[in-house]
Amino acid sequence: xxxxxxxxxxxxxxxxxxxxxxxxxxxxxxxxxxxxxxxxxxxxxxxxxxxxxxxxxxxxxxxxxxxxxxxxxxxxxxxxxxxxxxxxxxxxxxxxxxxxxxxxxxxxxxxxxxxxxxxxxxxxxxxxxxxxxxxxxxxxxxxxxxxxxxxxxxxxxxxxxxxxxxxxxxxxxxxxxxxxxxxxxxxxxxxxxxxxxxxxxxxxxxxxxxxxxxxxxxxxxxxxxxxxxxxxxxxxxxxxxxxxxxxxxxxxxxxxxxxxxxxxxxxxxxxxxxxxxxxxxxxxxxxxxxxxxxxxxxxxxxxxxxxxxxxxxxxxxxxxxxxxxxxxxxxxxxxxxxxxxxxxxxxxxxxxxxxxxxxxxxxxxxxxxxxxxxxxxxxxxxxxxxxxxxxxxxxxxxxxxxxxxxxxxxxxxxxxxxxxxxxxxxxxxxxxxxxxxxxxxxxxxxxxxxxxxxxxxxxxxxxxxxxxxxx
Numbered sequence: 001x002x003x004x005x006x007x008x009x010x011x012x013x014x015x016x017x018x019x020x021x022x023x024x025x026x027x028x029x030x031x032x033x034x035x036x037x038x039x040x041x042x043x044x045x046x047x048x049x050x051x052x053x054x055x056x057x058x059x060x061x062x063x064x065x066x067x068x069x070x071x072x073x074x075x076x077x078x079x080x081x082x083x084x085x086x087x088x089x090x091x092x093x094x095x096x097x098x099x100x101x102x103x104x105x106x107x108x109x110x111x112x113x114x115x116x117x118x119x120x121x122x123x124x125x126x127x128x129x130x131x132x133x134x135x136x137x138x139x140x141x142x143x144x145x146x147x148x149x150x151x152x153x154x155x156x157x158x159x160x161x162x163x164x165x166x167x168x169x170x171x172x173x174x175x176x177x178x179x180x181x182x183x184x185x186x187x188x189x190x191x192x193x194x195x196x197x198x199x200x201x202x203x204x205x206x207x208x209x210x211x212x213x214x215x216x217x218x219x220x221x222x223x224x225x226x227x228x229x230x231x232x233x234x235x236x237x238x239x240x241x242x243x244x245x246x247x248x249x250x251x252x253x254x255x256x257x258x259x260x261x262x263x264x265x266x267x268x269x270x271x272x273x274x275x276x277x278x279x280x281x282x283x284x285x286x287x288x289x290x291x292x293x294x295x296x297x298x299x300x301x302x303x304x305x306x307x308x309x310x311x312x313x314x315x316x317x318x319x320x321x322x323x324x325x326x327x328x329x330x331x332x333x334x335x336x337x338x339x340x341x342x343x344x345x346x347x348x349x350x351x352x353x354x355x356x357x358x359x360x361x362x363x364x365x366x367x368x369x370x371x372x373x374x375x376x377x378x379x380x381x382x383x384x385x386x387x388x389x390x391x392x393x394x395x396x397x398x399x400x401x402x403x404x405x406x407x408x409x410x411x412x413x414x415x416x417x418x419x420x421x422x423x424x425x426x427x428x429x430x431x432x433x434x435x436x437x438x439x440x441x442x443x444x445x446x447x448x449x450x451x452x453x454x455x456x457x458x459x460x461x462x463x464x465x466x467x468x469x470x471x
Contacts, residue, residue, distance in 0.1 A: 045406060047428040048468045049418045051116075052449075056461025057098075062109075062125045072118040074111050076462035078435030078452040079149040079364070081166075086159030089114040090439040090447060093123070093163065093184075096149035097462055103128065104175060106147035106168045110184075113439075113447075113466070121187075130173035131180070133196040143189040145182050146170055150222035152239075157232035160185040162192075162257075164236065167222040170198040177241055177248070179204075179220035181257075192260075193217070203246040206253070206269040212261040219243060221251065223293035225310070230303040233258040237267070237307065240293045244269040250291035250312045254327070266332070272314060277323075277339045287332040289325050294363035298375045304328040306375065308337070311363045320361035320383065324398070336403070344387040345394070347410045353402040359394070360384055364434035370471045371444030374399040378408075378448070378469075381434045385410040391432035391453045391460075395469070415458035416465075430467050431455055445470045 052058075052073050060075030080095030090113040097105040108131075109123040123129070123144050131146030148168025155161055161184040167177055176198025183190045194217060195202070204219030221241025228234060234257040241251055249271025256263045267273070267288050275290030295310030305327040311320045319341035326333045337343070337358050345360030359365075365380030375398040382392040390412035397404045408414070408429050416431030433453020440446060446469040452462055 044470055046424040046426055046470060047407070047430065048424040048470075049421050049428060050447075050466045050468050051421070052463075052465035054416060054418045054456040054465060056453075056455040056459050056463055058464060060464060062120045065120050065122070068115065068117040068119040070117055072120065073464055074109070074118060074120075074450070075107065076464040077107060077149075077437075077450055078462065080107070080437045080450075081151050081153040081161075081163055082437035082439055082449070083153060083155045083161050084439045084441070085155070085161070087114075088442050091121075091161060092437050092449065093153075094145070094148050094151065094166070094168070095437070095450075097127070106149055106175075108144055108147040108168075110144075122189075128169060128173075130169050131171050131196065133171050133180075133191045136191050136193070139183075139185070139188040139190040141188055143191060145180065145189065146173075146178075148178060151178075152224045152226035152236055154226055154228040154234045156228070156234075158185075162234060164226075164234075164257075165194075165218075165221050165224070165239075165241070168198075171196040174198055176200060177220035177222060179217060179242075194220075199242065200248050201246045202242060203244050204242055204253075204269065206244050206264045209264050209266070212256075212258070212263040214261055216262040216264065218253070218255050218262060219251075224251075225295040225297040225307060227297050227299045227305050229299060229305070230301075231258075235265075235305055237297070237305075238289075238292050238295065238310070241271075243271040247271050249314065250293055252289055252291040266327070266330070272312075275323075275339070277334045280334055280336075283326075283328065283331040283333040285331055287334065289323065289332065290321070292321060295321070296365045296367035296377060296380075298367055298369050300369070300375075301373045302328075306335075308367070308377065309359075309362045309365065309380070320363060320389075322359055322361040322383075336401075342383060342389075344383045345385050345405075345410060347385050347394075347405045350405050350407075353397075353400065353404040355402055357403040357405060359396050359403065360392075362392070366436050366438045366446070366448060368438060368440050368446050369444075370440075370446075372399075372471075374471070376446065376471065378446070379430070379433050379436070379451070379453070382412070384412045388412050391434055393430055393432040393453075395429075397471075413454060413458075413460075415454045416456050418456050418465075424468075424470070430465070431458075431463070433463060443470075 077095030146169035148166035151166030181193035219242030221239040224239030254266035292310030360383035362382030395407035431454035433451035436451035
């Protein structure tokens, strides 16, 4: 398979999505992979290292397909799809590991984490597999999406998992941007929409803004941000993909998928558009975040969509955001952060909210909403308090209109502090990283797996450790 090289729209020399040097592959020893202990009961605001190695670039253990084992662990990776089902089990699909000199390494393996153990459920234990699409609309045991990373995914009200696009392999085994829509339910995949063939020139079909139609189709893309609203509808914003003219670029289109149809809701149908900020704190029909990739998103209890950060740029010039936006009642509001690029973080005092606090501009952060409706943000590739750009492990909470720096370092490139496996402690923290898989359990705790970052020794590489954070 030809190597794609660096993704077109990434942070120059910092966010290297397809050409990592010195990170190693998914091989090595098998450190810290014995019986997974049950996490010790903990107070609030503490991390627990639950399972997996604390060293980078370790081998995965697939075991027997369909059989849980304390020894199983997925291969280290970044930007997989991850979701929580209706029974509270965690699921992981695909992602990317460090490429070789001749080939990217994309996965299409499907994993479940339940009862403290991993189970390899489906897909291949060999990377770079083409998709098996079957017949559109029909589930089948043999169906499986092709290997990919940076796809959008969501879970509907019935607990069914949905997957859209990403960068990976189509039915022919060709690496490209994808616009296929898949559903996973009752142990089988169904190809629901889009094409089985990837593309860099097939235009998105936008139709009329605000009007759903069977022919509407977002252009193929990776690195979009996605949400599920309170009605179980899927929302998709931006990413690197194909606009209505067939141009590959950074996007700021907002789409809704509901009742089997796509609706273009907001933003431009052309790539590489600048933002319209309006007045801070004031919604307006003309407001729109600028085109971007790798942003973070939340949904609040009222069903509003929230967007933070991301990056844009082309032709070697790249810019990173730390703006916070809300989408409500069909309008965008610029809520906080700067309307300028590449801002360092303003941390204030750890544990203390302040109107002046704000995370630094960043991409590929982990975001979630806790049981109380607060927004949380962890890590990514960010400008720290000194203005340096790199992987970071700071943890932030947004509540009552203000940011609080809760945990982790305000400087980049920090190693992980693992402590005792299964035991929460105030000093524990994952190493700086981006592109993790994440889940939220029924109690509003965050679970975090893998990503690309720093291990316990400060070595940069791909991780397959599992952490839990109790707010």
